[in-house]
Amino acid sequence: MMLHIPGVLTLDEVNYLRQRLQETNWVDGKQTVGAQGALVKQNRQLPEHAEISIKLGQMILAALKKNPIFYSAALPLRIVPPLFNAYAGGEHYGLHVDGSIRQVPHADYTLRTDVSSTLFLCDPDEYDGGELEVIDTYGAHEVKLPAGDLILYPSTSLHQVKPVTRGVRVCSFFWTQSLIRDDARRNMLFEMDQHIQSLRGQIGDSTEVLGLTAQYHNLIRMWAET
Ligand SMILES: O=C(O)CCC(=O)C(=O)O
Ligand SMILES: [Fe+2]
Incomplete structure (x- = not known):
């Protein structure tokens, strides 16, 4: 299932996150990916252990807790601390599948990735390109949502982020292990x-x-x- 969940964050929350993200140091996104992903990944991310990532990630988890649609759709058992990425100047993330198992930072357990989520922090008119394309048995679906909206899709799907050719695309993304694997x-x-x-x-x-x-x-x- 692919599901668009509008208004996960308020405008104030989006603005706060964006302001804090402007003050941070981004690193090469290849640092958090396996061998196949590294070949096709060209973007920047916040280091997952940085204090700011943890703090902003907690804000997003708090917003998700208040969202009954996210809970009903993902039926979460565990959620990895949300990460943040940025794409500009042609950066993109080619076709890949997310790794099936992730080590959860600061915890001694791993998580099976059942549901992938992208939470948009920029509006579509702020950048060109940057569509998230998810491929399932019904074909390819392109997604580009208003700031504060979230798309969730099965982690089993191949997907890509198209090159950003103008402006900057900033998002948060994270994985959920669901109570229901299938x-x-x-x-x-x-x-x-x-x-x-x-x-x-x-x-x-x-x-x-x-x-x-x-x-x-x-x-x-x-x-x-x-
Ligand atoms: O930025 C996105 O929308 C998705 C990023 C992604 O696919 C990933 O980091 O695995
Ligand atoms: Fe991915």
């Missing part, structure tokens, strides 16, 4: 949850709504890996 099951649960929420809004907690809610939780109980 994208098709996760998608079904998301759809079911959305319909249940909508029904509850229309008719309240009727017997039928309660019954469907029970089945939603029972499916999670059946499929979840914790």
